Amino acid sequence: MPDQHHRTTTGSPPTPTLEVRELVKTFGTVRANDGISFTIMPGEVHALLGENGAGKSTLVKSLYGVHQPDSGQILRNGEPVTIHSPATARELGIGMVFQDMRLIPALTVWENVALHLSDTPFALRPRALRARITETSERYGLATHPGRKVEHLSIGEWQRVELVKVLLGGLDMLILDEPTSVLTPQEVSGLFDMVARLKSEGVAIVIITHKLREVRQIADKVTVLRGGRTILSDAPPATLSDDELITAMVGEPVAILEKRSTSAEHATAEPIIGLSGVSVRRVDGDWGLREVSLEVLPGQILGVAGVAGSGQDELSETLLGLRQPHSGTVMLDGAIVELPAVARMRKAGVIAVAPDPIRQFVVPGMSAAQHAALWNAAGSYSFDTRKADADLARRDAAGQLRVVAGSRRMDRLSGGNVQRALLTLALTSPCRVLVASYPTRGLDILTTERTRTLLKELCEAGSAVVLISEDLDELLTLSDRIAVLAGGRLTGIVPAAAADRRSIGELMTGKEAAA
Amino acid sequence: MNIVGEVLTTAIPGSVALLYPSLGELISERSGVTNLGTEGAMLAGALSGVAVTIATGNPWLGVLASLVAGAACGALHAGAVVWRRANQLASGLVVWFLALGVTSVLGSPLNGQVIDPLPAVRIPGLADIPGVGPALFDQNPLVYLAYVAVPALWFFITYTRPGLTLRATGERPAVVFASGSHPSVIRFAAVTVGSALAGLGGAQLSIGIVGNWSDDMTNGYGFVAVAVVIFARWSPIGVLIGSYLFGAALAVSSVVQANGIAVNQYLLDALPYAITIVVLVIVSGFGRSNAPESQRDALSETQ
Numbered sequence: 080m081p082d083q084h085h086r087t088t089t090g091s092p093p094t095p096t097l098e099v100r101e102l103v104k105t106f107g108t109v110r111a112n113d114g115i116s117f118t119i120m121p122g123e124v125h126a127l128l129g130e131n132g133a134g135k136s137t138l139v140k141s142l143y144g145v146h147q148p149d150s151g152q153i154l155r156n157g158e159p160v161t162i163h164s165p166a167t168a169r170e171l172g173i174g175m176v177f178q179d180m181r182l183i184p185a186l187t188v189w190e191n192v193a194l195h196l197s198d199t200p201f202a203l204r205p206r207a208l209r210a211r212i213t214e215t216s217e218r219y220g221l222a223t224h225p226g227r228k229v230e231h232l233s234i235g236e237w238q239r240v241e242l243v244k245v246l247l248g249g250l251d252m253l254i255l256d257e258p259t260s261v262l263t264p265q266e267v268s269g270l271f272d273m274v275a276r277l278k279s280e281g282v283a284i285v286i287i288t289h290k291l292r293e294v295r296q297i298a299d300k301v302t303v304l305r306g307g308r309t310i311l312s313d314a315p316p317a318t319l320s321d322d323e324l325i326t327a328m329v330g331e332p333v334a335i336l337e338k339r340s341t342s343a344e345h346a347t348a349e350p351i352i353g354l355s356g357v358s359v360r361r362v363d364g365d366w367g368l369r370e371v372s373l374e375v376l377p378g379q380i381l382g383v384a385g386v387a388g389s390g391q392d393e394l395s396e397t398l399l400g401l402r403q404p405h406s407g408t409v410m411l412d413g414a415i416v417e418l419p420a421v422a423r424m425r426k427a428g429v430i431a432v433a434p435d436p437i438r439q440f441v442v443p444g445m446s447a448a449q450h451a452a453l454w455n456a457a458g459s460y461s462f463d464t465r466k467a468d469a470d471l472a473r474r475d476a477a478g479q480l481r482v483v484a485g486s487r488r489m490d491r492l493s494g495g496n497v498q499r500a501l502l503t504l505a506l507t508s509p510c511r512v513l514v515a516s517y518p519t520r521g522l523d524i525l526t527t528e529r530t531r532t533l534l535k536e537l538c539e540a541g542s543a544v545v546l547i548s549e550d551l552d553e554l555l556t557l558s559d560r561i562a563v564l565a566g567g568r569l570t571g572i573v574p575a576a577a578a579d580r581r582s583i584g585e586l587m588t589g590k591e592a593a594a
Numbered sequence: 595m596n597i598v599g600e601v602l603t604t605a606i607p608g609s610v611a612l613l614y615p616s617l618g619e620l621i622s623e624r625s626g627v628t629n630l631g632t633e634g635a636m637l638a639g640a641l642s643g644v645a646v647t648i649a650t651g652n653p654w655l656g657v658l659a660s661l662v663a664g665a666a667c668g669a670l671h672a673g674a675v676v677w678r679r680a681n682q683l684a685s686g687l688v689v690w691f692l693a694l695g696v697t698s699v700l701g702s703p704l705n706g707q708v709i710d711p712l713p714a715v716r717i718p719g720l721a722d723i724p725g726v727g728p729a730l731f732d733q734n735p736l737v738y739l740a741y742v743a744v745p746a747l748w749f750f751i752t753y754t755r756p757g758l759t760l761r762a763t764g765e766r767p768a769v770v771f772a773s774g775s776h777p778s779v780i781r782f783a784a785v786t787v788g789s790a791l792a793g794l795g796g797a798q799l800s801i802g803i804v805g806n807w808s809d810d811m812t813n814g815y816g817f818v819a820v821a822v823v824i825f826a827r828w829s830p831i832g833v834l835i836g837s838y839l840f841g842a843a844l845a846v847s848s849v850v851q852a853n854g855i856a857v858n859q860y861l862l863d864a865l866p867y868a869i870t871i872v873v874l875v876i877v878s879g880f881g882r883s884n885a886p887e888s889q890r891d892a893l894s895e896t897q
């Protein structure tokens with residue numbers, strides 16, 4: 080339970096829950112945090128805003144004892160403290176929910192909680208612990224099933240379990256690392272309700288995000304980091320415009336892409352790919368797609384929305400010809416194709432931005448230029464790295480995504496740089512259909528906007544784009560139509576012009592569209 | 595005595611010699627380390643058990659020595675794998691070969707020396723159950739300990755905090771580290787304790803059943819133990835079933851042999867291994883696997 084010993088007497092200024100002074104953390108020659116200062120008060124929601132590599136994660140990991148800062152001071156309730164380890168942080172009443180959630184899928188919810196709590200007795204008492212979990216869940220509106228195995232939970236419940244686990248440890252400061260990136264809009268509002276509840280109990284909350292909408296929605300204060308330095312410290316977001324916040328994050332103003340004016344119907348256009356009643360089984364035997372019918376039209380962006388794991392990967396793999404459907408037919412230019420037919424789809428001009436580039440795109444040991452050569456290699460015998468290097472430079476000039484030098488080894492690059500290399504190759508290749516899975520995931524604002532512009536240009540040039548994304552704003556901005564998946568079913572295809580976050584969110588939870 | 599009782603009387607002690615290393619391997623693998631050195635730990639346990647029994651005249655000191663010898667083999671493997679990040683399979687095989695060579699050199703003077711095996715302790719009342727009574731309850735104490743060991747281990751890994759931490763270490767050591775424990779220490783302890791149990795299995799063979807030492811006397815029991823754990827899907831109950839099945843097959847083949855039925859002896863010797871593998875392969879198709887996550891890559895097990 081959150082402690083409440085910070086209620087301050089009226090008159091004297093309250094003691095900050097946490098104060099960071101001139102914090103420095105270097106990794107080798109990189110100064111990840113270069114003199115960061117900010118203050119968090121009790122009952123305050125404090126947003127940490129910044130681009131990739133700004134040092135947000137490094138900073139909170141120092142606060143949670145994962146890293147040891149090189150210099151600087153951390154004051155906890157006015158007292159200087161050294162946080163040696165996550166265990167020390169928890170003893171100090173600091174809880175953290177990581178972006179890559181720290182639960183063990185093979186264990187049940189209560190077992191995961193028992194593992195985390197320091198007061199778990201030698202002989203486990205499942206019943207008592209389950210009751211405690213249920214009580215905390217209800218108190219904060221975090222519906223959980225204590226007896227279920229974590230691997231069977233939805234990503235949203237997974238996060239709720241993580242929150243319950245952290246709350247049960249007792250805290251008066253909670254750090255949330257990009258908590259909303261995996262949630263449906265409904266789940267986001269549930270999370271924010273819980274944040275408001277904690278706040279009313281005097282808990283200080285640090286939330287890392289790069290979404291301005293969320294800063295506006297819940298943050299009392301905002302601190303902006305760029306290149307490891309604090310650009311803005313403890314500023315009330317209401318006093319700042321979006322442009323000011325973006326300029327603080329990026330260092331220069333960025334033009335945010337306007338919503339595309341979409342023509343509602345392309346009645347005349349023939350679909351390039353058509354699925355009718357396609358069902359796909361996953362490796363584990365469950366249905367990946369069930370009875371999905373849709374058409375991919377030239378010159379249109381078809382957005383695909385859904386909670387993670389709703390069938391997006393199966394859909395993209397079917398469009399790319401990688402999967403053999405269990406039932407249903409796939410049409411390419413009006414003719415039925417028997418899948419799998421990767422080469423045929425590729426020949427017809429279907430290319431992809433893979434959902435998991437590190438595993439599906441990167442060949443360990445090979446350089447960026449060699450990846451470019453591989454990308455072009457289809458059908459040819461020769462493998463000319465020097466030519467590929469020049470090709471990559473030419474593509475970079477066209478794409479403007481600031482790709483790394485061709486000589487760099489891909490398996491040693493960060494996720495953002497890998498994504499930039501993949502996007503540079505995919506978005507500068509001539510194609511008829513681009514199946515782009517989460518193209519802007521993990522990218523900073525500047526690259527995100529550039530990528531969206533390239534997608535838009537591709538579509539204007541007459542290609543079909545299938546845009547699979549977790550970012551509803553991105554889908555609403557770019558798409559002509561939005562297809563929504565829930566549990567492998569297509570719950571609706573709506574024109575983007577007529578859709579909003581709420582209606583898409585409802586379809587994502589599995590409610591069918593009213594006919 | 596009836597035929598069931600006769601088979602059981604041979605089957606139970608042999609099963610127990612496989613049960614201990616299997617339980618040990620289970621503990622080790624649940625922490626995320628495969629120990630192919632189990633066979634070596636059994637050899638070391640078997641030899642040191644006999645040697646200490648001869649030297650002191652007390653078979654219980656022999657049992658103690660076998661635990662220590664097994665633990666030493668485990669510590670060697672764990673040291674290589676956990677602290678030096680050596681390949682688990684390679685290190686385990688090296689420990690086996692090392693133990694095979696060392697026990698055969700050190701054990702050569704003991705070849706042919708006979709000791710009194712551990713005495714059977716008759717449990718009054720239970721041993722008088724007609725048919726199965728003598729087979730189950732007129733055995734040496736290591737057999738009785740094995741009866742208790744399976745439920746005890748099951749309770750330990752299911753309902754105690756250290757057991758939970760052990761399982762979690764085999765799944766995601768990073769989470770265990772974040773919860774304030776040290777996965778390396780847990781793994782080292784698990785492999786060492788597991789290997790000590792393998793040494794105990796060796797002692798059951800040498801001073802529990804036959805009462806002497808001979809070269810390479812474990813006959814691949816240690817490797818069968820590794821297989822049993824995998825086919826038993828990392829569950830103590832499955833290990834129990836697998837071990838007793840193996841023991842039963844062993845007993846059947848020796849009863850066949852004793853009754854002078856003309857079957858090729860080598861085929862007969864292979865029978866228990868073949869039966870165990872076939873049954874476990876069939877059985878392992880049911881239910882879901884408890885394969886520890888960190889083990890899946892090493893064993894190329896797919897979900």
